[in-house]
Amino acid sequence: MSQPCSVNKCIRRSRGLCDCCQKVLCLQHLSEHNALLVAELNPFTDEINTLRDRLKTFSIQNTTSNGRQKLQQWREDCHKKIDCFFEKKCQELDQIINGKVEKHRKKLNDLHSKITDLINTQETTREDIDSLNSAIRHLKSQMNKVEQQCFTIDTRPLVIDDSFVVIQKKSENEVDLSTLPVVYTTIKRPEKSFGSLASNARHLLLHRHPHLCLFDREIKNTKQTLWTHGTIQDMCWSRTLDRFVILGVNSIFLFNENTVSVDEVQTINERRWLSCTCSDTVLFVSTNELGSSIMEFALAPVIKYIREWKPPLTCTKDEDIDDIVYHGGNLALMTMNNIEKSLRIELRYARNLNCIWSIPLDIKCVHSMGFHCCILTCDEWLIVDYETGRLLQITKDGKMKKTIQYGPSPCRATLFGKNTLAVVTYDHSPVSDEADESAPMATPTFAQMTPLLFQQQINTV
Template sequence: MATATFPATYIRPCDIEECNRASRALCHCCSQDLCIVHLKEHVDILNEQITPILDEIVCLSDKVWQLKDSSVMKKDLEKLLLWKKDAIRVVHNYYMFACRRLKEFVNETLDNQQDTIQRLHALVAEFVGNHDVTKDDIVWITEKVEGIQKQIIKQELVETLVKLRPLVIEKDVIQIDWMLPRMIPFDLGKLSEPHSSKYLHKEFSYDGMASSKDEQYLLLHTDNLLYLFDHELRAEQQMKWEYGYVTEICYAGLLEKFILLTDVGKMRGVYSLCIHKMRVEKIIAGEFCKTACSNMHLYLLKKEQGPCVLYQYKLTNFELSRFLVCAKNESIHSMACNSDMLGLIVFRRVPGVNSFKFRARFEVRSTAGKLDILWSIPMEFGSGIFAYNSISSLNINGWLVTDTADRRLTHISTNGTIQSTLIYKYGYPIKTALLGTDSIVVKSENDHHFQCRRETIINLHKLTNID
């Protein structure tokens, strides 16, 4: 085949290898001289590359609109409203305290003056009746009367007893930004000493304890009283509890209420508590021993023989579903929820040489469907099936499992990996809970051998001290 030849005035040939066509254009993006065919191919390739980008931009635009309509802003508006209500409640409580203090101050001052006047009046009346007053007595009485007169004149001139300063709110008390969930470093091996402690003076207090969804409040039952603590373990409120012994507490974020289980006679059942009004309501009757709350459901375990059946109630309408989660030779000892996951400590009875043995496992199920198992790992507890154990949620950090008999805390990740274990040095741990954004609460029993007594203590450990 003859090779094409071009006159001296010919524009450059196509830069594509093995192409002998004459170039028709210079592509400025890749600095190549291209013929008509390869120019079209080049344009088509670029169009193929830009089309998916255009589709992605449209998808991003749709996502932005979805974010505007998402539940995030609605939840945050509700969060701000709740913050406003809490702030109003704090101001109102301080206002009521100031009113009580003002009345007490005025009444105490005036009552003391009135007592002084009455004693002085009785003394003068006695002098008049007995006719034995002396000149010195008259001088002393006159000085007392003048002193009281000056004090009353001064009080009459006072225009106000209250000095007020404007309530200053820091500008950064509310921060608005696209913030990812905070991943607080959590290492049991570096758990700090207790930042603060509360003594309950009660032996082995297995009463319920739980924190609210945002970990801003801790609810605790002991000695027929409910205590509501803030994130620094300061008592916010206290109320008398008249509905029986509280065995379990969890928090229903959708209802913004604590859920409490009681186990005494006719009072036994499930109660809800609104902490803003400290109002109690019985919501379910029955004999239950365990409870946990996910984002959308309340889970209850009954005291009954045979296979373990979990009762699932929708928090929106309390529609009931039942799930068989254990075999006949198995029992659930503890349970807790972490977002849409349900954690269970399960003991299984297996035949031994001369008796039965028990093996424990920690399993996590999805609450989004039919409680399908996500993963399961074996566990060991110091006193076997007789051990007291508990589970608490660490949010995105996973789970914290308590073994009271061995004083052991075990940190387990959300995917079932044991991260660390710790022998707790500050007593026998009974229950744990997150509190605030940087703290964990451990309810434990201290054994005072030298005093021949035991007492329950609530320890607040700060996580910010962890490197």
Template sequence: MASSSRPCTIDGCKSPSRTVCICCEKCYCFEHLTQHFGRINNKIPPLSDKINGLAKRLNKFTSIEPSYLVALEKWRVEAHRTVEQYYESKRRDLVDDRRAKLEKEVGRVRHVMEKLIRKHDAVQQDVDLLTQDIRLIEQKFSEFQSLRFTIHPLVIDDSLIIQDLFPLPTPCRTMKLPFDEFPALANNEKYLLVHQPPNISLLDRHFSIIKQTPWTHDNIWDMCWSSTLSRFIIVTNEEAFTLDQNTMTMAKCPISSNGELSRVTCSDSALFLLTQGLGPSIFEYKLPPSTKNVKERKSPETCEQCEYIFDLKANNKTLAMVIYNTENDITRLDLKSSINLQRLWSVDVGQGFRCCLLHGEQWMVVDALSRRLYHISSTGKLLKADKYAHQPWNIIQWGKFIIGIRTNEAINLY
């Protein structure tokens, strides 16, 4: 009777397989299964050596302070010294000098009084003058006791100490992706959403595909995450969709616009849609979006009629815009109030294309044409610019410590 057993995976082995390895889904006989498990287990000791080596390096790191920790400690000491000096200066001006003047006045009056007592020749005028001086001293002392100050709290923001991001290190992870004419990215704390035709996929930080679903609509122009809706929002040139990360179900957003769409971004309370072309409009929808609760902002409120808006990002009550002026051929990053679109600051960013918010209210702009990255402070100061090895078409911040950059061929995590 012929055997129905599948052959062993190992070439040349004529023994029938007895089991299937769940890890690699290959069939093995008893002998080669044992060898297979042995090879797997033999990979553990070298990994153990590596983690032990890292532990030793970490112990050495904590025992010998690197130069940047020395600089940080120096800054701390100097900052304390500055506070102490400011305190001493204000105490001297507001308290000590007043007290010294009072003590001097009390001493003068006491000297006059002791002189009159010693000579025993006081007249009524002397008594009246002493009484007046004492009353004035009492008044000044009362004022001194009831001094009131307005003391503003010492505000220390993240811009006091800024990490030098450039040059970027070697990517900790890279994932190859097919070329996309519109390289959109979106992320929340857990997942990264990318378009991998014919699907859109949720990736974890190891670039493993957690979930995916077919994408059957027009080209994706942009994507973002709404923490208020707990949904991703995906925009084509005419429509917007919400995507549930748990079920991967999509729903069409009830929106309407007078032009083709190019960008989408969300604050805690609103959804902003940017149209294409010169002097574009920005449509603001209160969340959840509906056609009944929408406000349109037009040029010149959004930008000049001769300008494109390449990117739009919301943060708290502000909107960051990468704006290109066709008349002077200058691209800038503007930070504006999302309430009235009043410009808060502006900085030139080469040929910048997309931007993202970094930890500490800082910004980064990618310039694909010149292969450059721009690091901007929370106050609109260009901290540093640097070259990038590939054309950076898009950028995200993933949590506090991970930056993702999309090129024509891949996504790199730093």
């Protein structure tokens, strides 16, 4: 026996089951329901027409103009190199002929002097006459050879293979800082908030005085707990522990995002810590001192000490490691020279700290505050330059890719997922007056800086 129609106040019997809403409907309401669904197709038609119009106006020339400019620049550079090479070989040719001519000129001058001497003395012999005659004939012969061509030129065709110019499509998730959009969310934080932040696939962890706060992918504050353990130097996520690692001045803590509980790691000897990062098996921690060490701790089955890497392997006695980030078997180190006030980023093998590449950065370290970096997609790196208000993008093989201005001044950043960049910013004008010069490596609190957290969508190609 058929059921009554599911529509309120409809007394007709049902004629069918709607697949999309799983309701039994009479013939009239089934027809009306179908009409509503069909009506939803109309906006799709409009959207398709809009996209078709975009394709009609699509300009290949405009899209490829930057690439063509690079190719044109390459062609001009090649032409300059060929012209320089041509001029160099012409000079070599002139030098060969000038050498020959100069040699013959010297011989002519010698013969002329000898003849002049013989005439002045009014004395000569048959032997002198024969010698002069022979020398002049030989000189004529040599000059004939010069005039006829005393050199050969061998040339090879210039072979240009496809490897000279490689055109590659960008990776699907490759970041392009030059197209960084405007800020779409701002999280204001009170004074005395620490600047460190970390993320996993689910949450972004940051300190909003006096709490540790977890934000979800919609940038909503979902959980928080009171933080009572002093200065936070750094944070990182450990997939093995399924915990956030929080670095204090002398202590290390584990933060459980599910229970929002904080536990201190009791098995680690106290040192002055500055930065931390995790692989699947090891916790790496840099020490807060001139001539920084890198400590390694096994993560499982319990956290325990493995070894300490010391200067000069880590850095020189006048340098400190501001930041350390693990990715793909390698460690990125932000190293500051406190004498020269210079900065560099290095990528090293995590297993032995051998250097893969190193880049000196055009940053003068004026303020007593650390510099930080984070990993981007496609194994690229982002450096945060608070001194001049810039973000610097480094390729995976250690080349400067992009540099953009960013304001307010950024001091830390992390990638939250594949398309969201979280940047901590602040006004660092008070730092130069109140920074503790006796502890140049200490990460200052944000008590005077009124930090803001910016969330930005990153364009991917």
